[in-house]
Amino acid sequence: MCGIVAYIGPKDATPFLLEGLARLEYRGYDSAGVAVTGRTGGIKSRKVKGRVADLAADIPARFKGTTGIGHTRWATHGVPSDANAHPHLDNAERIAVVHNGIIENADELRVRLTAEGAVFRSETDTEVLAHLIAAHATEGVELEEAVRAALGKVVGTYGIAVLDAEQPDRIVVARNGSPIVLGIGEKEMFAASDVSALVRYTRQVVHLEDGELATVRADGFRTFTEDARTTHRQPSTVDWEIDSYDTGGYEHFLLKEIHEQPGSVERTLSGRLDERFATAHLGGLNLDARELREIRRVKILGCGSAYYAGEMGAQLIEELARIPAHSEPASEFRYRNPVIEADTLYIAVSQSGETYDTLAAVQEVKRKGGRVLGVVNTVGSAIARECDGGIYLHAGPEISVASTKAFTSTVVAFALIALHFGRIHDLSPADGRRIVSALKALPDQIREVLAQSDAIAELAAEYAESEGMMFIGRVRGYPVAREGAQKLKEISYVHAEAYPASELKHGPLALISPELPTVALVPDDELLDKNLTTLGEIKARSGRVLAVAHRRPDAKLADHCVLVPKSEPELDPLLLNIPLQLLAYHAAVALKRDVDKPRNLAKSVTVE
Numbered sequence: 112m113c114g115i116v117a118y119i120g121p122k123d124a125t126p127f128l129l130e131g132l133a134r135l136e137y138r139g140y141d142s143a144g145v146a147v148t149g150r151t152g153g154i155k156s157r158k159v160k161g162r163v164a165d166l167a168a169d170i171p172a173r174f175k176g177t178t179g180i181g182h183t184r185w186a187t188h189g190v191p192s193d194a195n196a197h198p199h200l201d202n203a204e205r206i207a208v209v210h211n212g213i214i215e216n217a218d219e220l221r222v223r224l225t226a227e228g229a230v231f232r233s234e235t236d237t238e239v240l241a242h243l244i245a246a247h248a249t250e251g252v253e254l255e256e257a258v259r260a261a262l263g264k265v266v267g268t269y270g271i272a273v274l275d276a277e278q279p280d281r282i283v284v285a286r287n288g289s290p291i292v293l294g295i296g297e298k299e300m301f302a303a304s305d306v307s308a309l310v311r312y313t314r315q316v317v318h319l320e321d322g323e324l325a326t327v328r329a330d331g332f333r334t335f336t337e338d339a340r341t342t343h344r345q346p347s348t349v350d351w352e353i354d355s356y357d358t359g360g361y362e363h364f365l366l367k368e369i370h371e372q373p374g375s376v377e378r379t380l381s382g383r384l385d386e387r388f389a390t391a392h393l394g395g396l397n398l399d400a401r402e403l404r405e406i407r408r409v410k411i412l413g414c415g416s417a418y419y420a421g422e423m424g425a426q427l428i429e430e431l432a433r434i435p436a437h438s439e440p441a442s443e444f445r446y447r448n449p450v451i452e453a454d455t456l457y458i459a460v461s462q463s464g465e466t467y468d469t470l471a472a473v474q475e476v477k478r479k480g481g482r483v484l485g486v487v488n489t490v491g492s493a494i495a496r497e498c499d500g501g502i503y504l505h506a507g508p509e510i511s512v513a514s515t516k517a518f519t520s521t522v523v524a525f526a527l528i529a530l531h532f533g534r535i536h537d538l539s540p541a542d543g544r545r546i547v548s549a550l551k552a553l554p555d556q557i558r559e560v561l562a563q564s565d566a567i568a569e570l571a572a573e574y575a576e577s578e579g580m581m582f583i584g585r586v587r588g589y590p591v592a593r594e595g596a597q598k599l600k601e602i603s604y605v606h607a608e609a610y611p612a613s614e615l616k617h618g619p620l621a622l623i624s625p626e627l628p629t630v631a632l633v634p635d636d637e638l639l640d641k642n643l644t645t646l647g648e649i650k651a652r653s654g655r656v657l658a659v660a661h662r663r664p665d666a667k668l669a670d671h672c673v674l675v676p677k678s679e680p681e682l683d684p685l686l687l688n689i690p691l692q693l694l695a696y697h698a699a700v701a702l703k704r705d706v707d708k709p710r711n712l713a714k715s716v717t718v719e
């Protein structure tokens with residue numbers, strides 16, 4: 112949602128803070144700010160509505176300090192503005208705070224602090240923290256004690272970094288529901304909400320646990336709990352490649368991540384295919400064959416594209432393992448007092464592993480005694496830790512706000528789960544082998560689709576001018592249509608609707624006109640004839656059709672066609688989705704959108 116960075120060491124903090132914020136900007140980008148202090152005392156702070164580049168342009172040359180914190184924001188409390196941007200300072204300008212998360216009792220605390228003399232200058236919940244910490248930072252009190260005491264009065268979620276002009280030899284950070292990671296350097300220390308801000312400087316990191324705080328000094332750190340018990344945390348090494356955090360010659364992260372898919376799919380599959388028994392090895396599930404046989408139902412939970420990937424996953428599980436499976440938005444599930452059944456397996460899907468709605472759904476299932484597996488990209492993330500087992504995607508960091516490679520790897524992970532479950536149930540060895548070899552062929556087949564990027568760009572430029580677009584698919588094709596529409600609308604802002612092709616004549620056919628073209632998924636499977644009939648119905652209403660197909664439909668049925676290599680029918684959706692990613696990308700470029708940072712969105716939605 113928002114991003115936090117912090118530095119303490121012998122150097123000027125500002126260049127690191129600005130670079131770190133630029134790297135975190137994908138997490139929120141409506142305002143940004145920094146605060147520094149040092150031996151000369153006092154806090155210097157600068158914050159602006161807008162991008163990190165606007166902040167950098169606003170920082171004077173004399174803005175220096177060896178201890179600093181920074182923030183890039185995605186507004187929740189109060190509009191994006193200079194005043195609402197972080198850091199927030201107390202009235203004496205002694206304490207500066209940056210915060211991710213939500214302080215639920217902010218209103219109540221604001222009334223109390225105002226009565227005690229605090230003057231509020233923003234509409235944010237975070238400013239409450241600055242005044243509250245300052246109120247506890249009385250003569251002789253260590254900053255960590257003031258922070259700990261203040262947090263004791265707070266209800267809500269937070270990742271915070273705190274600076275004190277009177278104790279410039281330290282930064283205090285704390286985590287409760289919003290990640291904080293420490294980076295260990297040579298006589299310097301870093302902290303951030305996400306390792307992507309740190310990897311240029313160090314790969315030795317410590318992830319704080321919920322309820323943990325740390326005092327960070329240039330020469331080391333000390334971690335402790337909210338009740339002041341010291342904790343002992345061992346650093347781990349970040350294993351994602353540093354160049355994953357650069358655009359690597361591509362114009363946008365999104366295009367780079369689309370093109371990385373052959374490699375990311377290979378990593379998701381790596382070491383997990385068992386050719387001898389025609390199955391998949393998934394040690395992390397923590398479920399043996401006997402336990403798996405007792406599962407009567409699978410419920411998949413995720414938000415946005417993760418939910419659509421879950422829909423593809425549910426179809427794979429039903430088809431290969433013949434276990435009833437269903438995907439539901441985690442954001443809805445958690446609010447409807449769901450019935451949790453002992454013989455249902457719950458699977459939470461999340462790229463970031465931080466999405467609050469998904470995390471809350473997992474916690475609800477666990478509270479009621481259910482078993483939850485995670486299909487997660489980010490190792491050690493909150494959702495991964497909360498689950499009873501699961502499978503990591505190993506797709507590498509996904510920086511662009513719109514999900515592409517993580518989406519594809521999620522579906523591949525579900526194919527592995529479905530294969531594993533299927534081979535424990537009634538999937539024959541021959542069918543298992545069929546799926547194993549189709550999975551192995553995917554990376555090259557994805558390359559074949561990617562090679563059509565220029566041709567798809569031409570089509571995208573033409574279709575981007577439409578007043579909206581319809582996406583249709585039947586059965587396996589329907590989740591592909593949903594994800595295709597989602598991708599187009601979120602990065603190009605072109606209105607897009609997804610419908611099951613079978614439902615078109617029950618209503619939405621009324622929308623069809625030359626101004627509203629249809630993207631139709633037309634796999635060469637048992638439903639091909641039905642899909643061709645639907646194309647005929649659209650053309651009869653003067654609708655334009657862009658078919659994504661295995662075989663070119665008759666010119667009378669489709670104006671344009673993108674051909675996709677054939678896989679096994681169960682895996683076709685994976686490949687049919689790739690041209691839709693390119694279509695959305697090129698449409699957004701043609702419309703001059705901010706492709707990697709679409710308006711109103713942020714990468715991880717860590718609030719309700």
Ligand code: F6R
Nearest residue numbers: 415416417461462463466513514
């Ligand atoms: C769409 C997109 C979002 C995310 C959703 C869940 O391109 O990126 O819809 O899929 O916010 O995020 P994760 O997977 O991090 O839980």
